[in-house]
Amino acid sequence: MMNPLTLLRRFAANIVGHAIAMFARFVTAVRAEWRGIEPVPLQRVYFANHVSNGDMPMIWSCLPPAMRRSVRPVAASDYWLKNKLRAFVGPEVFNCVLVDRRPEARAAGEDPMAAILQALEEGSSLIIFPEGNRNMTDDPLLPFKAGLYNIGKAFPLVDLVPTWVANVNEIMPKGEVIPLPLICTVTFGAPVHVGEGEAKDAFLTRASDALVGLAPEVRR
C-alpha cells in the first residue's frame, strides 16, 4: 500500500504537469511535427538543441500525454535541486534523470553517464541535450559531447531521434524575465544509430547534421 502522502504528491505532480503543458500550448501554441518518425511509445533517446531553459518543457509538452510518463528528461542536479519548488518540478513533475555535471563531483568519482545508462536499462526513454550547455553563440549548434555516442554504443537498438526546437530563443532569450507568446514548433526527425565500427567524431558530426537539417529556414 502506498503512503497517502506519496500518492498526494504524485497526484499534485500530475496536475502541475498538465498545467505546464496547457500553459505552453496557450502561450506558444507549441506544436509537434513528426517528420521522420511516428509518436509511438517505443524506447527512444530524443536529442535536442539547447538555447534556453524553456526547451525541455516545450519538448515535453508536445509529446502525447501517454508518452510523457515514460520519457525522462536528463537535467542538471545543481539546477533542479536548488530549492524545494524546483526539486518538486524537476524530479517529480518531469520525472527528470538528474546528473551532476560539476567538476568536483566528477573528481569525487561520480560518473554522470551511470544515471543515464541506468534509466535506459530500466526501459525509459530520454530527452537529452548533447551540446552539454545552452548555446549562446550564433552557430546553430555547439559541438556535441561524447554522451550521445556512448548511449548509442551501449544501446544500439534504441532510436536516437533528432529533435529541433524552433524559436524558444526568441520566446525567452537569456536574461529576460517575460516570455513572449510566439509560436514554437518542435520537429522530430528520422532516427540515427551508431554504425558498426563508426568512430566517435564521425558519428557525432552525423548526428549533429541530422539535427541542424531539421531547423526551419526562415527568411528575414
Added chain:
Amino acid sequence: MTNTTSDILLLFLGVCGILMALSLFGEILRAKVAPDGTNPVVETFMTRVHSWWAMVILLSLALLSGPIGIVVLFAFVSFAALRELLTMTSKSQADHMSLAVAFYIVLPVQYLLVWLGWSGLFSVFIPVYAFLLLPIVSALRGDADRFLVRVAETQWGLMIAVFCASHVPALMTVQIEGYPPERALLLIAFLVLVVQLGDLLDFFFGRRIGRTKIAKGISPKTYEGMICGVGSAMLIGALLAWITPFGVLGAMAMAGVASLVGMFGNIVFAAIKKDRGIKDWSHLIPGQGGVADQLDSVVFAAPVFYHLTHYVWGT
C-alpha cells in the same frame, strides 16, 4: 427574449441551414469525384466548411453573450493573429521588451478602449501612441542593427492584428439614429457573414471558371472568381438588409465594398507569406492554417466598414 437575441438565433439557424447544404453538397461532390478523399479541391472545400461550423458556433455564442463576449472573442483573435505575425517578423533581443509591451499592454488596452466605447482614443492609440512608444523602448536597448525594419514590421503586425481587427467589435459603439445600440451586434454578424461567404464563393467560382490571375506569382485569386464572389456577397448583403440600418441598396453596397477590400487584403497577406516562404501562418485551425489565414479578409474590411457606417449612417 429581446428582438436582437431572437434575430441572432434566427440568423444562426439560417447559417446552419446554409452550412448543412454546403456540407451535403461537399459530400455529394466527394462521392462523385473521389470517394476516397483524394481530390484536393473537394477536400479543401470540406475542411473550409468544417472550420466554418466551428467559427459560426463560436461567434454565435459570443454574440448571444453580448458586448463582453464579442470583445473577449476578438481580443483572443487578435492575440492569436499577432502571435502568428510577430513569429515571422524581424526582431532581435533588443525588441524583447517592446514586443512584450505590444502583447501584454497595447493589445488589452486597445480592447479595453473598445469596451469602454472611447472611440477617440481607440482610433489613435496604436497608430500614434504605440507607434511612438515601442521604437523608444527598442532604441533604449542600444541595438541599431536593422532597426527600421524591426520597428516597422512590429508596428505593421500591431496595426493589422490588433488595430484593424478591433474595428469589428468597435462596430458596437457606432450610434445610428433609429437603430437601437444593442442591435449593433447584428452589424458584426453582417460584416463577418458577407466577407466570409464572399471568400468561400470566390474560392469556389475561382476554381471553376477562374482564368485571369489578379496578382501573378502571389495569389491564386482570379478576376472571374473575385467578381462572382463580390457579386454573391452583395446578394447576401441584400438578403440580410433587415438586420442592418442600411436599407437594401445600402446593404448591397456595404457588402460589396467589404468583400472587395477583404479579398485584396487576402492578396496582401499572400504576398507577405510568399516573402517569408511560408504556406500558412500557423496550424491553429486544423487543415486550415492559422487565425490570420482565416480572418485576413475580415480584418482588412473591418476599418473601412466601420468608417463608412460611421460617416454615412452615424449620428
